[in-house]
Amino acid sequence: MNFNSHTDAVVAVAVTLVNTLTAGESRGRVYTPPAGEERSAVVARVLGMGEQGPYRLGAREADELTVVAEALRVVFESVAKGDIDTAAHGVNRLLDETDARPHLDRHDGEPWHVHFHGRGGTLAGDWAASCATGLAVVLGSELYDRLGVCTAPHCDRVYVDVSRNGTRRFCSTPCQNRVKTAAFRARNT
Numbered sequence: 001m002n003f004n005s006h007t008d009a010v011v012a013v014a015v016t017l018v019n020t021l022t023a024g025e026s027r028g029r030v031y032t033p034p035a036g037e038e039r040s041a042v043v044a045r046v047l048g049m050g051e052q053g054p055y056r057l058g059a060r061e062a063d064e065l066t067v068v069a070e071a072l073r074v075v076f077e078s079v080a081k082g083d084i085d086t087a088a089h090g091v092n093r094l095l096d097e098t099d100a101r102p103h104l105d106r107h108d109g110e111p112w113h114v115h116f117h118g119r120g121g122t123l124a125g126d127w128a129a130s131c132a133t134g135l136a137v138v139l140g141s142e143l144y145d146r147l148g149v150c151t152a153p154h155c156d157r158v159y160v161d162v163s164r165n166g167t168r169r170f171c172s173t174p175c176q177n178r179v180k181t182a183a184f185r186a187r188n189t
């Protein structure tokens with residue numbers, strides 16, 4: 001997709017946070033999110049922090065991101081149902097709650113670019129603000145309906161459709177294959 005590379009990256013993180021931290025079903029099985037230290041480690045990995053880095057993700061920050069992931073899920077579900085108003089109001093609420101504000105940063109030899117900072121100066125807070133902003137950019141664009149929830153049976157994982165024609169319906173290739181196989185069997189029995 002072509003919002004800009006930063007937006008694409010944070011929307012991808014939003015998808016992974018929802019799929020990692022919210023309970024439901026995944027690829028035909030019940031999905032229970034990780035807990036405790038495992039959850040902190042998984043979230044740190046999603047955010048590209050690396051486990052041995054100087055910054056360790058605490059339980060409180062993992063809690064904060066879990067709450068954000070639940071709110072992000074509602075946005076994906078609303079768009080999937082065609083209820084863009086609810087999705088937009090949800091994103092506005094998240095922008096308020098995360099105190100998202102743009103800030104120009106320059107680091108690691110990159111040119112100046114916009115980052116989004118959140119409440120408290122924590123990495124989790126900044127990511128929450130970034131994810132909310134990323135979804136705001138998507139919903140405010142012509143590609144607002146590119147957020148989705150997997151349509152395969154027993155799966156409610158979310159995705160962002162970056163295909164050119166916008167025809168994606170599944171979270172993953174395994175779900176697409178499950179549905180294809182079931183349809184094939186149905187035709188041949």
Ligand SMILES: [Zn+2]
Binds near residue numbers: 026150157170175
């Ligand atoms: Zn799926």
